Amino acid sequence: MNNLSADCENCFGLCCVALPYAKSADFAFNKDGGTPCKNLDLNYRCGIHENLRIEGFRGCTVYECFGAGQKVSQVTYNGNDWRDNPASAKEMFDVFPIMQQLHEMLCYLNEAQSFKEAQPLYKDLQKAVKETEHLTNLSPKSILEINVPVHRAGVNDLLLQTSELVRAKVKKNKNQSKQRKINKGSDLIGANLRGADLRGTNLRGALLIAADLRECDLRVTDFIGADLRDANLSGANLIGSIFLTQAQINSANGDINTKLPPSFSIPKHWLV
Incomplete structure (x- = not known):
């Protein structure tokens, strides 16, 4: 689904700002969370996007926000970016990784619903999707109060059951x-x-x-x-x-x- 895939055109470069990383084989230098990457342009685009691996940023090429970036940028904060609204910047950066986790769960739940073998779980899966989507549409302060581990545990149980039903069709x-x-x-x-x-x-x-x-x-x-x-x-x-x-x-x-x-x-x- 399009809303569960990264749309950098409608994001304020949140993964390049909110998330920290350490100098390693995946990143060329250290960066603290909440600090813009030195490669981030003023238009919120990566200045070395086409050469990330060559420049030592392999870690950036394997990150997926599952559409959380544009959701936080355009829905949660109504298109008000962190550069023009520094008072809400930290809150936005804290909301982003929570939204990323919720969108990742939605991605897996939608895939689970696509398996015919998971038919016995359809009602529970649909309920989980509805509940998770509701959480993604809360206010910033409410999102920060979500008990993500508890919600993830319930989703994970459904995904485990789905996996077992689908894999059961394979004859060893x-x-x-x-x-x-x-x-x-x-x-x-x-x-x-x-x-x-x-x-x-x-x-x-x-x-x-x-x-x-x-x-x-x-x-x-x-x-x-x-x-x-x-x-x-x-x-x-x-x-x-x-x-x-x-x-x-x-x-x-x-x-x-x-x-x-x-x-x-x-x-x-x-x-x-």
Whole structure:
């Protein structure tokens, strides 16, 4: 859905201001939260957007606000930006990450509703969507009072149930049973999983940093919260994967033989 995707044209560069980051392999220098990035232009655009990876800002290329930026800018604050309204700047910066979490939940909930296997949960999912959308339309002060962990727990329970219903349709084969045990939250940093049949696997929160996933069958696999930074997806099949985001794909490596869901685009660094 368009309102759950970043629209930088209608945002006041909030991710470039509100969020902090530390100098690392992902960022070229330190930045405190609430401080504009040195690369942010006066028109709220990134001055090095086309060369972020080259300039040492790989972390920026894998961030997704799920449309929270434009929602806070144009709805919550009615188009009043932080430069012209410094008194409300800190509040806006505090509201933004909360809105980001709510929009992320909405993104997953909408995907959950698209699965026919989740039909038994449709009413509960619709209720969760309605409640979450309501929270996104509250006043700034009310948004700051939201108990996000409690709300997320309820949403997460529905997403877990959805995942189990969808993945249940995958029939495990003998080769899968012989492979190393892989499940929710597994530490698979640098793991050699090349060619593995991981259909229907629960990779929620799994650490797949720099893992070798070449030619893996990852269909109907749950990727919610999985860390795919520098994972090699060359030749892998991710068609029909569950709760996968473009940001996760952007953080990984792959090639033209990687099979992505129709709504995803191939990251530019895969084609270099």
